[in-house]
Amino acid sequence: MVVPAGTDEAIVAGLRSGDEAVFGHLLNDWSRSMLHLARSFVATQASAEEVVQDTWLAVIQGIDDFEGRCTVRTWVYRILVNTAKKRGVRESRTVPWSSMLAEDDDGPTVEPSRFRGTDDQYPGGWVSFPAPWTTTEGEVLAGEVRTRLRDALDTLPERQRAVVTLRDVLGHTATEVCEMLGISEGNQRVLLHRGRAATRARIAPYLEAVADG
Secondary structure: OOOOOOOHHHHHHHHHHOOHHHHHHHHHHHHHHHHHHHHOOOOOHHHHHHHHHHHHHHHHHHHHHOOOOOOHHHHHHHHHHHHHHHHHHHOOOOOOHHHOOOOOOOOOOOOHHHEOOOOOOOOOOEOOOOOOOOHHHHHHHHHHHHHHHHHHHHOOOHHHHHHHHHHHHOOOOHHHHHHHHOOOHHHHHHHHHHHHHHHHHHHHHHHHHHHHO
16 A cells, blocks of 8 residues: 555654655754744754754654654654753753643733634634735834744743744644643643733734834
């Protein structure tokens, strides 16, 4: 039987056989999002790049032990998270993974009406976004927004930062995030809600100032 290219079976087979084309495809397709996630645990972009490199090395060395209990992507991201957490602790930058707020603790909040409902085509997403800019102005401002968003994410507690990065920056589903980070659905909701609230609070004044011209 021919295994379709791009399936987990094909990926695992390719990695185990040392297929450079398969590995190259994964590098091109996954490394950017892996870098974003790694950056949520460590202090610098250079550290995040090293985490990604170490992760790929661990993947190559450990692929023979992959048992298929989750998707290959989830398995790779779990390795990434563990690698990034260890490096973050060494950098004395991160809060221990076990120090998450309880689900009923007080924390920043935002009106549920700002997000799309569960029956929406894109559940959990923002209802509205800032008005579009002109092309030239938009290119400049988009860069500024990315910088301010990155700065806002950097101020979040580690778990909130990881969840918001996975959900809102990289576009993963709640189920995928729970599997990647090893957290419950309830924890994921709380962390996402509080992380979004804190991030929005930090960038809202800037966006409002831009909109007012």
